[in-house]
Amino acid sequence: MKLKELKIKNFRNYSEANLLLSPSINIFIGDNGVGKTNILEAIYVLSLTKSARYGTDTDLIKLGENNLSIEGIVDYDDYQKEYKINIDKFSKRVYRNNIQIKKISEYLSEFCITSFLPNDIEIIKGSPSLRRNTLNIEIGILYNQYLDYVNEYNRLLKMRNEYLKRLNLNGYSDSKYLDVINLKMIDLSVKIYKFRFNYLEEINNILPSIYKKLTGISNIKILYDCSLGIKEYDEELIKDTMLKKYKSNLYKEMLQGMTITGLHRDDLIFLVNNNDAKIYASQGQQRLIVIAYKIAELLVFKKIKKEYPILLLDDVFSEIDIKKRNNIVKYLKSDIQVIITTTDLEDIQEDLVKSAKIFKIKNGEIKIKGGAKCKKKK
Template sequence: MYLKSLNLRSFRNYRECLVDFDAPKTILVGNNAQGKSNLLEAVELLATLKSHRAVRDRDLVCEGTAEGKIAATLERANGTVDLALTLRTQARRTVSLNSETLRRQLDFLGVLNAVQFSSLDLDLVRGSPEMRRNWVDSILTQLEPVYAHILQQYNQVLRQRNALLKAFRKESDSNNSTANTQNSSELALWDAQLVTTGSRVTRRRARVLTRLAPLAQTWHSSISGRSEVLELKYAPNISLEKDDPEAVQQAFLEKIQQRRIAEQHQGTTLVGPHRDEIEFTINQTPARVYGSQGQQRTLVLALKLAELKLIEEVVGEPPLLLLDDVLAELDLNRQNQLLDAIQDRFQTLITTTHLGSFDAQWLDSSQILCVEAGQIKR
């Protein structure tokens, strides 16, 4: 797939901006806070409908305006597609394909595929389990767009069940036996929904990590000079011995029953994929605790290259690669490994504050754009 053009209107610090991409690699150069990352964020939104930098749409729209728009023309193997996302400060966002507004945002996902690698991703190893869960969920959303709906369902059930557990704890403190009986009956209904939706999330995470792990191991071995062995392990909150819907649901239910008293005492759900972990070990040592900064950078780079390969395998076309000010964080060896892996195979958008990280061959084959105060010039 190839992103031919990107049009931003009242998005972040871009009032009106049209970019035509005429080379496999585009380098966006400029000082900090000029809008380089905002442009990559726009592409990320078209790919996943999410931003890792903002939660609310109003934060994405230019100050003083009611709505902003991101539009793009994408060339895919089966033809050209026009995408558009309209963001509003006071109303719901809308999406359209080929000028037709879609009723379901789910139908927008999977049209444009992209892998983003930013300096924030270097916290993937040392950061919280939530960061690693979000990373896996983001991959799944692109590979299997219906997963976004499954995850949304699970989170809705989780919120409702947590509210009930809080009410249960409150009534228990006041020794209201009638209310406790009613809450217990209602809790059983939410248990069943939590098990159903949670099992779908768990099984899909397990499957995608099983496919991703060998790809990451191969890249890691290459980057580390075959001196280190990476293991990527999914550690779900429940016992997961096989990918069987009934077995997973049964394990889920048993774990809920085991933690019943603790959940009612704490007033929150203690069982489910919202408590999953993804473990990285290097030479059988936990990378989160013992990995050096260099080892952690190698690990994250291997994960991102594995993401690229997996999406290409599943989708049948190479995704876009978005590199947000990450080359400065990598030493020369890792930079070369990354740049050699990209070549002209993946359309790549790179932000940087200077061009010193690139050799002459790369600069000659790249489109170089200067970004200054929301304006882009060649």
């Protein structure tokens, strides 16, 4: 899949921009604060219906305006599709070929991206919930039923927690309702764990060779830190452990009004040379681990979906030495559509620049280098 055309209106600092993208390398260059990341963010939002940055949907609307729209024409092998997202102060609407989408989980698995954004270093440094969200998105774009399972689990979790609070207030009496919720949550957990363990196995199969090509180190692994203490997927063990935990934790959970074990409490640990990268890796190393992880994500996607997602790279080459930059570039094959931002073309390998379509952002305008100016009202 290739994003052929992108049209944005009232998005962040853009009033209007219409862009024709190259099916291979695209580079957006400009000084700090001109709106480079905003272009990648628009593509991200069109693909995943939410931004990766902090803030709400309405923060995406250009200041002083009431609504935004992002439209994309995507080329597949022998057909095209048009995607559109409209956000105003009260609602968000998503369309495929002008028909409104009701079920977002189905939409997410169509026009897919893999992105490296500066905040992604938080995948290592940040909170467990951020790592769970990342994992959920990655698996969700591969298998749409996965997100349905996760959404249903979260709905039941909320109900369970509310019921636990009520039991604590009213005194423990009838457990039948809780038993029903428990069984449903166990059933969903088995399904979700299967996806998570399988996905991480795919990633762990290729991550060492990628990290070795980038850095020379091959001892890297992502550990699934399961709050149930389970090391690998085992249906019976998951069921058994969850039943036992629900039983033994009941009074504690009633007091706290929340479910203290389960997949909503799990985490990922990035191990390099058997050490936790969150604690031991330098800033540059953490960046490289995340880049290797993103390349692994891209390759797993290709293996499963038989095509590459669109790759968004925000200022990926800064803070990385030249040798390692060149090693990253080796993964940017000609059949991957890549959209890169930079403040300085010198940060990007010459061969890549030569084969790229280059967009210059200056004084609120996007111009194609050596070509015509893109339409953009001030």
